[in-house]
Amino acid sequence: MSSLKGLNRWVTLPSIWAGLIGVLLAVVYVAFTAEIRSGTRWQFAVILGVVVLVANLLGDSFEQSRLKTLKGLGLGTESQTRENLMKALVEASRIPDTVFVSSMAFWVVGAFTVGLVYSLLPGVGWSEGSRLAFIGIALGPLVSVLAHLTVLRRVRDVMSRIAALGLTTGDLVRALPADRYQLRRRFVLFMAVSAITPLVFLCDLGARTAFALLDALLKTTDAAAQQGVLASAPAAGVVPLAVIAGLTLVVVISCGWIGGRSLGEPLQLITAATQRIADGKLGKSTMIPAEDELWGVSAAFASMEHQLLTALRQLKDAGVKISSTTEELISSSLKHEAGAADQTGALSQTSATTEELARSAKQIAQNASDVSRQAQAMLDSAQHGKRSAGAFYASILRVREGNQAIADSVVRLNKRVQQVGRIVEFIDGIADKSDLLALNAELEGTKAGDVGRGFSLVAAEMRRLSESVMASTREINRLIEEIRDATNAAVMATEAGVKATDAGSALARQVTESLDRIVDFANQTSDAVKAITLATHQQQAGTDQLATAMSDILRSTQNALGATAQMSSANADLSTLSGELQKTVSRFEVAP
Amino acid sequence: MSDAQRGHLVFACGSSLYAVPAERAAEVVSLPQLTRVPGAPPHLLGVFAHRGEVIPVIDMGVLVGTKGEATSRRAVLVRVPRGSLALTAGRVAGVSTLTGELTTPLGSSGVQAHLRGPAKAPSGEVAIIDPEGMFELLSKGA
């Protein structure tokens, strides 16, 4: 931004004007009091012009060298960082004093130079030159003061503009610490200059007039001429005196006016700002440029406004937060109350449950001991059963052995019976064949008639024999069948017996296994019973603890209820407070 | 000597007793496994070889119509001039002298026509078989 463009030049411009006014005053004074030899006026003018020009140039360049950052910002060669702005600010703040000093210096040097150079002109003596120098030196302070004051106004403007580009109150205070309280010194200086310069001029003028009068008196020996000189002396001296005095007065009064304004402006601005704040318009605090003590006031005021703004913003935020927090608190305290009521209800239930727990624990302990007794009884009977099963198994084994013996016997018997059967079959076959033979013999005998009768009888006898044999074999066969049946029955019985013993031994095994399981179970049961008893004890202990804890909870719940009530009233107060706070804060229009 | 004097061979077949004239009864044999003849009538149980001769085996019980004696081990070998046959027998009583009706046919046609009786034997009531007649009958029926 080029709002700072050319400010470096603009700010020092008044010093030039002040200088020129000084030169004018000097010229007037010189015109009235100094002797410029005729013929040397042009030289004097040239010398004066050159010196003035050179002094201005040099002075200007010196002053500009003190405004590098400001120039750079104006031209855009420097970036508008806060550091640069602050640097420019500091440069600008120092310019009035710089201007004063440089003005003084250049006036002194310039006056000397003019006097010196003029003295060097042919026909001009040192006294004229020294007189010129004196005049310049005498005017120097006043002109410097004027330059200072005029530049000061512009400097304040420039500082405002720089500050407006983005410097906070903090930046300003940091850049220009309000610790140079030199107002008194300046005032004294200003008073001195304002007083002494006219005095000097007046003294000088008076002295010169007196000396001129004296010279004129001394020159004339005539009393009448002396009187004439004396009479015209005041008149001759009045006009220059008046003019000089008038001009000096004008300058002094101008300086006073400017100075006074420069003192008064900041105070007015501060007053206005204070009123603004009192009215509640807290806005962005703008910089009120000032120097020395006034700057102290301005800086302090700006800080105060800034703090106030911050505080009010915080208050506003706090107010809002408090309000919302209060609502939350109220709602949570309501919930809390409800929760506390629930808690009380739950607690009474819990205490009922705890009593039941205690009862059931007793019951469990009772049952556990019953179970333990039963488990023991079961264990005893299981072990008894195991012994019986063992005995049974042993007897089964014996039976099996017996069965085996029977089976073996039966097998042998069957073999014998088979043998007998075969023999009997054989006999039967023979008997049958015999019978057949006998039959056929009988038949042939019969056919032979008488001859064969005896034959037939023998045959018949043989037949009877065979038949009895066959009857016997039939009997034997029947017996064999009976034996077979019996042995079959025995075999079947044995098989059944074997099956039975197998079944029996399987059963015995099962029984033993079952009994083992029962024993295990009994053991487990007694372990479990022990565990239950232990747990019951623990539970009792736990129940007691629970009861204690519950009464604690009940107490603390009641406390909580009381606290809740307190909290409700506190919340109400808080609500009221926050409302009041908001009302107070709302009086201030805080720009965001 | 007449048939009656010479005696009869009495045997049981099923629940009945039969008698064959002794001179016609050649032998009492023990039956082996019989060979069945295709298309044979039910009373012809089969044939068997006896002394190089093929003998047909008849079950009188089946022929008569009563319970047969198919599983018997014995048969009475009957020889007639035309040929031989064997009659299955359960039990052979032996040669006996019969009394009663010796020539009266038991029926007018069929098998009964060739059975004479009722005769009496020591073992019970018998039906006397006429061997030649029965043979002729069986030859036709085969």
Added chain:
Amino acid sequence: MSAAERPSPEESQEIEGLVLCRVGENHIAFPAAAVGSIDQWEPGGVPAPQSRVAFGLPVVAGKLLVRGGFSLVVDGLEIVTDRAKLLPVPAMLLGAVGGALRGFVQPAGSLVPLLGLAEFSAFVTRGAH
């Protein structure tokens, strides 16, 4: 075989070459010359006289014997090439099997009726009566 061909009881002939057929538990035999061809037969095949009918047995699959215009189904058969003694038909059975009975042979010791294929085939066709 005509009556002249049938061996008398006194004479015993021999026959060379038999077709020994199995019908259920029973056996029948034919002269080897009597059989022309042998084929497989199953129930539902060509209609042919069933030897099983003659024994009162149910019909099953078996072998089909063919000679000339005659055929017969038997369960199984084997050819016996040895000379076998031929026993004459007993007098009582001269008319048996519709005249197909020609004698009895004993190829393995047991008695087997020797039949004529054509006559037996016709006998079975008639209904085995």
